[in-house]
Amino acid sequence: MNGYSGTMSSDKVRVGILSTAAIVGKVLPGLKHGMEVVGVASRDRQKAQDFCKEHDCGVGMLYDEMLERDDVDVLYIPLPTGLRNERIAQAISRGKHIYSEKPMGGTAAELAELTKLCEEKGLQWMDGTMWYHSIRTKEIEKKLRNGDLGQVLRVSASFTFMAPDEAWLQGGNGRTDKSREPMGCLGDQGWYPLSAILWAFGWIMPEKVMCTHVTMNKVDTIVHCAGTLWFPGNRSAVFDCGCTAPHRSQYEIICEKGTVRVDDLVGGQQRTGNFAAYEVPFVGSSEYVQGDVMGKDEVMRAEACDHVNLLVDDLANCIRAIKAGGKPDPDWPHRSLAVHKVMSAVFESAQKGGAAVEIVS
Amino acid sequence: MNGYSGTMSSDKVRVGILSTAAIVGKVLPGLKHGMEVVGVASRDRQKAQDFCKEHDCGVGMLYDEMLERDDVDVLYIPLPTGLRNERIAQAISRGKHIYSEKPMGGTAAELAELTKLCEEKGLQWMDGTMWYHSIRTKEIEKKLRNGDLGQVLRVSASFTFMAPDEAWLQGGNGRTDKSREPMGCLGDQGWYPLSAILWAFGWIMPEKVMCTHVTMNKVDTIVHCAGTLWFPGNRSAVFDCGCTAPHRSQYEIICEKGTVRVDDLVGGQQRTGNFAAYEVPFVGSSEYVQGDVMGKDEVMRAEACDHVNLLVDDLANCIRAIKAGGKPDPDWPHRSLAVHKVMSAVFESAQKGGAAVEIVS
Structure with missing residues (x-):
């Protein structure tokens, strides 16, 4: 036990989702299991709202609205690799922890810069390698x-x-x-x-x-x-x-x-x-x-397990530790960068x- | 059934062994199962005779004596690769079918020449790839x-x-x-x-x-x-x-x-x-x-099987078919040459x- 039971309201990690991609359907139950899902952002407000209604996962909104919300700790970003890094950079600048779907986008140098920014800002980086x-x-x-x-x-x-x-x-x-x-x-x-x-x-x-x-x-x-x-x-x-x-x-x-x-x-x-x-x-x-x-x-x-639940738990625990005054776990951004x-x-x-x-x- | 029951004396394929290498101990039961073992040759007559006595496998003799014997159809040659090709060439010139242990020795061109000589003389070539x-x-x-x-x-x-x-x-x-x-x-x-x-x-x-x-x-x-x-x-x-x-x-x-x-x-x-x-x-x-x-x-x-018995059976059948007027099976020398x-x-x-x-x- 790491001391974070996740049952106290102050322990809640709040996640926003950037994209209505198909993989969200797979990851959403895990997000709901380990975090509080604030909502989903899309280029198209109606699409986001429809998605949220269908999947019972908070409020639909535009990308920029999600980035500005104070009640979002971490952003799950399954955007296509070609579009993802720009949004990640914006999210880091707004102080959001990053849960990026794999594979990584852009050059290795670009990714190194993003993960370095996270570290400097005391933000956790983790990619979606579930296994x-x-x-x-x-x-x-x-x-x-x-x-x-x-x-x-x-x-x-x-x-x-x-x-x-x-x-x-x-x-x-x-x-x-x-x-x-x-x-x-x-x-x-x-x-x-x-x-x-x-x-x-x-x-x-x-x-x-x-x-x-x-x-x-x-x-x-x-x-x-x-x-x-x-x-x-x-x-x-x-x-x-x-x-x-x-x-x-x-x-x-x-x-x-x-x-x-x-x-x-x-x-x-x-x-x-x-x-x-x-x-x-x-x-x-x-x-x-x-x-x-x-x-x-x-x-x-x-022991049999649900990979997504455990990924979300690991990420939520990192974020709770940071909220309690700790530093980001460097292992996860290191892995993303090495594979990329x-x-x-x-x-x-x-x-x-x-x-x-x-x-x- | 291929028509060769192996029970008639005229169907017997007679094999001589060139070398007392350790692998002979593994192959010998297969040779005895599918052929008649005439004997074993070595550089050292006494060593060959002792081997034959110990393993109950015919007469011990020198290499050249084995090559000259008219009652030997095929030679099993597990000599080290550095020494093998010279003996194989001699065996082919004496009209013996070849059962060469793997890996092959010498250059690919040298092996191509040996397998070609076999084919020209109507002799079967097979290597010892049991599987x-x-x-x-x-x-x-x-x-x-x-x-x-x-x-x-x-x-x-x-x-x-x-x-x-x-x-x-x-x-x-x-x-x-x-x-x-x-x-x-x-x-x-x-x-x-x-x-x-x-x-x-x-x-x-x-x-x-x-x-x-x-x-x-x-x-x-x-x-x-x-x-x-x-x-x-x-x-x-x-x-x-x-x-x-x-x-x-x-x-x-x-x-x-x-x-x-x-x-x-x-x-x-x-x-x-x-x-x-x-x-x-x-x-x-x-x-x-x-x-x-x-x-x-x-x-x-x-079906479970003994690889060596089946190898010897396949080789014996090739030799019987040649004795009955057929040609060597080109598949086996082709395989040896390709792998080599x-x-x-x-x-x-x-x-x-x-x-x-x-x-x-």
């Missing part, structure tokens, strides 16, 4: 960090699924249209394996990365991407992502003394074919496989025809 | 080839285990001493993931390969190696191998309409930690996992500091 917050993830993290498994040697991570139809694949979705998501499926799906790799390596940065395989769609957007990462000490990682292959959401971590495998990295649906688990709140992520040095596997049980740096380098490699790109620390 | 011959492998092969799973998009394959001790790692074993195995653990363990990748892709050759990560031991021999392969149509494969990580023996094949995963590529021990299964005959390889396009897994059952070409290219990449190496068809 970091699961009980399973935290259990594995502990094992990786306490040395029981020895050094991490290699990580393999993937997030792929098959586009539902040709129109979707050829630009009909935000992920497959570079005007909406410049890194395409590398940005959208790639965020997961790349974040899993960096997390497994304890946030050590790779020395260089290479996009070894890339497939573009008819509107010149990445729809499939594979690559390799070089970590200090001849240690390696590989990833693949995109919407041109069957559904796989997985990582394998090879350590000196054993292995850890998860077959539902992103969500809690395991390998059941329940793809709809991505669209709705779920309770899961209750298993992983640990192998020993001789290759003997053991299925490990973790590596992902941007992979994107640069893809643009350079697969040339290796060094990561400058 | 090709399992009932499970043949079932999966059928699924991959008949189009049910669509095109193969990406393959990931690994064979690693941890060296038992520091002396073993630093050159104390044939795999870790380049004077005995020039490609070190890339040759020894790498054969498995690379053969699995080429097999999964239906023996299409990659356009280029890259050794992305390599670790050398104190005697300048590869003990760990990872890489990526480029196949036509933006299709990809990754592999890792070596003796510096926990035991993993696995492949994942991503096809357009589903996935196939095997967690005991090399042997039949599954992920039980029974590493000793590599040293003795085993019956296993009875499971694999097939996933559909939505990520739903199904555990598939195959790709492995040699990965080795070249390692020697060139990880530069991509193109494969010339």
Whole structure:
């Protein structure tokens, strides 16, 4: 227990939502669970009001109105990456904590500036990588960090699924249209394996990365991407992502003394074919496989949980700690920046025809 | 049934063994099961005779004596790769069918010459890649080839285990001493993931390969190696191998309409930690996992089998067919040459500091 029960009115963290994007439907129950939802902002007041009425989540308003409200502690910002940073900068200047949907937008330098501004203003930054917050993830993290498994040697991570139809694949979705998501499926799906790799390596940065395989769609957007990462000490990682292959959401971590495998990295649906688990709140992520040095596997049980609820709880606790006089937790902005740096380098490699790109620390 | 019951004396295939290497202990029961073992040859007659007495496998003799025997159809040649090709060339010139242990020795051009000589003389060539011959492998092969799973998009394959001790790692074993195995653990363990990748892709050759990560031991021999392969149509494969990580023996094949995963590529021990299964005959390889396009897994059952028995049966059947007037099966020498070409290219990449190496068809 951290001392913040969340039941006292003074402990309430109040959140505003910038956008009526589809993902809000998934995140909203978590926001309601751990915070007080003040309302939703949109470019279109009526749209925001309709959304709030339909989802019972406070007051609909325009973006600028939301930014000016004194009764909003944190803004959840799932705007498209191309539009997001300008709003984030405004929110920081108005003293709001930031809960930014992933992937990050803009350059790594731009993101570094935003997270630095947050730190300077004593504001918490957190991105919407839900799987970091699961009980399973935290259990594995502990094992990786306490040395029981020895050094991490290699990580393999993937997030792929098959586009539902040709129109979707050829630009009909935000992920497959570079005007909406410049890194395409590398940005959208790639965020997961790349974040899993960096997390497994304890946030050590790779020395260089290479996009070894890339497939573009008819509107010149990445729809499939594979690559390799070089970590200090001849240690390696590989990833693949995109919407041109069957559904796989997985990582394998090879350590000196054993292995850890998860077959539902992103969500809690395991390998059941329940793809709809991505669209709705779920309770899961209750298993992983640990192998020993001789290759003997053991299925490990973790407490099932709702990733979104736990993410919102972690963020609310950070904000409560700051309200009580503490400082922002630097881990969360650090993670966002690290993944975005590596992902941007992979994107640069893809643009350079697969040339290796060094990561400058 | 192929019409060769193996019970008639005229159907007997007679095999001689060149070397008293440790692997003979594993292969011998299979040779006895499917052929008539004439004897074992060594540089040292006494050593050969002692071996034959101990293992009840015919007559001990010198290499040249074995090559001259008229009652030997096929020679099983598990000599170290540095010594093997000279003996193979002699055996071919004496009209013997060839059962060569893997990995192949010498250059790809040298191997192409040997397999061509076999073909010209109407002799069968087969290497000792046991897993090709399992009932499970043949079932999966059928699924991959008949189009049910669509095109193969990406393959990931690994064979690693941890060296038992520091002396073993630093050159104390044939795999870790380049004077005995020039490609070190890339040759020894790498054969498995690379053969699995080429097999999964239906023996299409990659356009280029890259050794992305390599670790050398104190005697300048590869003990760990990872890489990526480029196949036509933006299709990809990754592999890792070596003796510096926990035991993993696995492949994942991503096809357009589903996935196939095997967690005991090399042997039949599954992920039980029974590493000793590599040293003795085993019956296993009875499971694999097939996933559909939505990520739903199904555990598939195959008939358990002894890989070595089935390899020897396949080879004996080839030889019987040739004795009956047929021609050698070109698939087996083709496989040996393909894997050796790709492995040699990965080795070249390692020697060139990880530069991509193109494969010339």
